[in-house]
Amino acid sequence: MKTPIMETEATKTSGAAESFWVSDMPPILFSPLEKNISVEVAIIGGGIAGMSIAYFLSQQGRKVAVIDDGAIGSGESGRTTAHLTYALDTRYYELENLHGRDGARFAAESHIAAIDTIETIVKEENISCDFKRVDGYLFRSGEDTEKDPLRKELDVLHRIGKKEVALQKEAPLPFSTGMCLHFPHQGQFHPLKYLAGLAEAILRKDGKICTETHVKDFDVSVITTDTNHTVNAYFIVVTTNVPVNDRTRIHTKQAPYRTYVIGARIPKDSIGKSLYWDTGRTEGGLAKPYHYIRTQPLDETYDLLIIGGEDKKTGQNDNSRYERIEAWARNRFPMIRDIPYRWSGQVVNPIDGIGFIGRNPLDKNIYIATGFSGNGMTHGTVAGILITDLIVGKRNPWTDLYDPSRKSILAARGYLEENLNVVKQYTGWLRKGDIPSFHELTPGQGAIMRRGLSKVAVYRDETGTVHEFSAICPHLGCIIQWNFQEKTFDCPCHGSRFTSYGKVINGPSNTDLNKK
Template identity: 35%
Template structure:
């Protein structure tokens, strides 16, 4: 079982927010309390709007609290990938938009005095075997006149070739979001935790956001949930849901090189950074990705990452291991804006692993759209766009993958097991009375039994043995062992089942 993320170790006394238990009315209802939702709330309240933030669990502890804390103006998929799909002007504007978001984060840290270890750092990109990716990146950077330097021979890690982008940044993302949430005007913004949204109903002049115990009536609603909730197939069919893992190990000193390090080791990309707070010093490595619900052994991915950090660096005890989720857009750009042309619902999704930057950028774009103001980046990320030439290959790949998983699971009969054959701490999909059920046996021997069909689109969930969750291989919904939604497009829990 994975431990908590490193960032959560330093959020020891976060502000607690109530559960929504009565109907309310606001200008804007925001679904999700991560960096996207909290930043959007902060921007809108400063502009005079009343806001309600509805977080299903705890503010900042979802995707934001499981990210790297790295901030950079190039994209995770690299400039060369972006340049392969878009012209020079578009690539430059993407870089400008990301730079503006990074500067907004820095401005908020200073403005609100947020203690989150923000610092400007360089980004290093290097390979240990060949220099094909580096050469492509050098070419792309030169074409848009983006400043970089090639790595010197005294670079501390083994590398064949590499480059450095100066003036990027790092912080503790969880402390940042908690600090930003605490700074928001409480007269204009109410934040609710443990408040899961069950449905959203858009009407002519308002949006009704239905939670477990109450209804929020709003002029507008913002889906700040990393992926839109519900059957928003125009987005889910163009997004690939992925999980990757993070590990943190103790460092004996602060002498480890500072900066963001993206290393390609035998074509596997790892994100590496150090982090210090007080007398605690850590090295963090993130990587080992796979499609959600499609790993044969999730724990093996974590073990591979632990082995990597121990083989490549001088580290002490492994103190933290965690997983994180991201959604990769087929055309490499996120979807930010109105769900459809005249919709009262706004979407912010498809951030890949760049959610800290894109979540911040989304806040300004969406706030401008609420005010019916022009935003110079809105056309780049228009949520209702359709770019078949730029997304066709990945669109087909992702949907063939989803169809394959659905058909494979359709023919799966389930393990022919008696409940007592499932060892404590393990799980299995079994069939009873023609129905597939997901069974988890707790360490004390008790059983938790739920439907094995995802409540989003009825794909069969798969067991994640690293995080003890049921993960959907189609569109990335995840459920805990009681069937409750952890993340993803699913609104509703897996129904509980009884086996005699």
């Protein structure tokens, strides 16, 4: 049977909308795995985390293989906005509360080390990826209900030694931001060009990279692909954005959100080359979606102004997200000419603000890296440094902070709220379908239908053929939802996602939707 178009596209990126980065260069593809192999370390997932781990281990002479079921960077690393910063999504005053002063200090130091490391790799490996040191500015959102958040943040940053951060009157933007925090010497780059550079460096050290190879089974020392080829390894590292080797241990400690991005053309240099963030607002007590802004050179005449935000829980999204960002942007950036790019992606928010990087709970030689929130470029690089140290047996002071088995008692409120939200999603079983019959579907559209007691996911492809699947998520049984913007079926419970042809593209599910 001919491969449907959408399945081929899932190789390139994880949805119908293409990010600027994905449309800017060809997919990074290598041969699929076609025989059984043995290596020291098998890494599943070729995003920033998997590729950074493979890079560091191969530099130390370890034999590694990276396996990805799409292209390299076809997950969220190709949909990011690639700010490189230690101004983290979770405020330092919350991190100090949750992890103590040393925890907050290690968080800052590890993300600073990540930016420095990326800069060093770019220089040493001669990677042409538009890496640039830029300043960052955090300003208060008009919708922020927190009392004096910038002053509180500054106090903690100074207490943990980050004296270079300063309060200043305005951020250099075309609208008045009011007081802001200035973070000097942050960074930005083109994420896919960087990953292509890492791939070349890994191959130079005799590492193996296989793309379009789905890993279906994980055992203690062997992984098996869809084509029944195996990789034997002393160590297995799962960097699939959310772990697909584990059904329950980590997924209650983090929550998946869609975040939305527009890329607008503006006259060259009409906005200073820096990173900008507002402090966001609290929405339903669950998350703090905030706006994040940077520029990227486009051509001789224009820059791309990249603005993201308006996060919403996966599978619980509504129609208005791009419109809201666009309205916000047009009110503040009158120089916007047009908006050629719109895309969304998935961020995974840990309940206590810090990623889970280290040994998988209860496993001896399986490691995971997940829960990166909107700081995955630096978290992924931290994973490269930390998991390499753990595997080669080198002490690393960040181990306890990032330990996936840590208990964050103080984060219990966030834990309860997120998990109550998950429980609520099971009422999806009681809801009516989106449409009474598939006859109502136009080409390129999907929906959930009720048929007797069961729920069916239906998609009508561009040729008019209707494809039907069970609407029950193979992970833990929630009813999936149609995401009309990305043309995918998304699960509102823990964020599993499937193409319109039922193929899994995002965990925790590692299996496709059941065909009807």
